[in-house]
Amino acid sequence: MKGKPIIPPVHLSATYKFDNSDDLIDVVQNRSGYIYSRWDNPSVVAVEHAMAAMEGYDQALGFGSGMAAITTALMANVAAGSRVIATQEVYGGTYEFLSDILPKLNVATVLLNCWKTQQILKEIENGVSILYLETPTNPLLRVVDIKPLARAAHEKGAVVILDSTFASPINQHPIDFGVDIVIHSVTKYLGGHHDITAGVVCCNNRHFDTIWTYRKILGGVMDPMTAFLALRGIQTLELRIQRQNENAVKIAEFLDRHEKIKTVYYPGLTTHPDHDIAKRQMMGFGGMLSFEVNGDFDKTKHFMDRLKVIKLATSLGGVTSLANQPITNTHAALSPENRAKAGISESLVRLSVGVEQVDILIEDLKQALEKV
Ligand SMILES: Cc1ncc(COP(=O)(O)O)c(C=O)c1O
Missing domain, CATH: 3.90.1150.10 (Aspartate Aminotransferase, domain 1)
Structure with a gap:
């Protein structure tokens, strides 16, 4: 047929067929294609490529909500005994996860006011596994000074995670300030039309595999129809x-x-x-x-x-x-x-x-x- 659609199709398929068993085994072992949409889906991958390019990271992962992105990224990077330092003025759901749920897994969380940079730096000196930030904040639009905090956390070997939802990728480029993992609630600016609930995590290769595995196991993946609308939102x-x-x-x-x-x-x-x-x-x-x-x-x-x-x-x-x-x-x-x-x-x-x-x-x- 001459002429091809300029709008990508929505890949609603939950599963994928193979010509032979060797191909299937290769996909299972090497992620060289698609096997099951909780693992990967072409419509979601299109959003992931767009997001990784926009935020300047190697890869991205689509989620069913901003909260699925946040909780999966955190779960993938903690273990019993970890110590998370976070700013107190984070989104309510994130606050509950940090203050009520992570401690049940023997993860210590320290929450400090986001404008007290010196106090946060002091706390980092006591050891940190994850520095979790969100900027600008809700609802008072405080702006967290990312760079000195990220530098200090890296000196202690920590992973720096930032929720950049309020800024969107157009107003803030967290990779320039040393952030390892950037999260957006796609429900907000990226979707842009109040009609989807979704999230995304952007990161470099060294953090990707663990978060991908946790997404596969916890199951909070973005759905293909939502991915179609997210990609459409991203264009404008x-x-x-x-x-x-x-x-x-x-x-x-x-x-x-x-x-x-x-x-x-x-x-x-x-x-x-x-x-x-x-x-x-x-x-x-x-x-x-x-x-x-x-x-x-x-x-x-x-x-x-x-x-x-x-x-x-x-x-x-x-x-x-x-x-x-x-x-x-x-x-x-x-x-x-x-x-x-x-x-x-x-x-x-x-x-x-x-x-x-x-x-x-x-x-x-x-x-x-x-x-x-
Ligand atoms: C800054 C921020 N992060 C995360 C979330 C959670 O996103 P979602 O509602 O898509 O799970 C919200 C929701 O309002 C938010 O404002």
């Missing part, structure tokens, strides 16, 4: 991120000037405590920002309920702008004391800026703030 990633970066800067500046806004948390603002780190570490300041409304919980809730274009929803990174009040959902499980310690007030709003026209978004925020 750079365009979307450029627009989201631009929109977020303008919205942050608008909110910063607004009399009914107490504080804006955005690393692109010169007033942000980590602005200088963000400037040297990130190529763009990102599409996520948070702010505190001048008022109590009810006033903030009222503001949220008046938003028309911006949707009241959790999650982030897609084309549609989403807002949520962390106290009501993502951080609802925290005790009031821990919430206060984490700096999450009752009037805090997190905004995931989409690709809409920025004037429409600013107008929406303006009208919702009018009645506060």
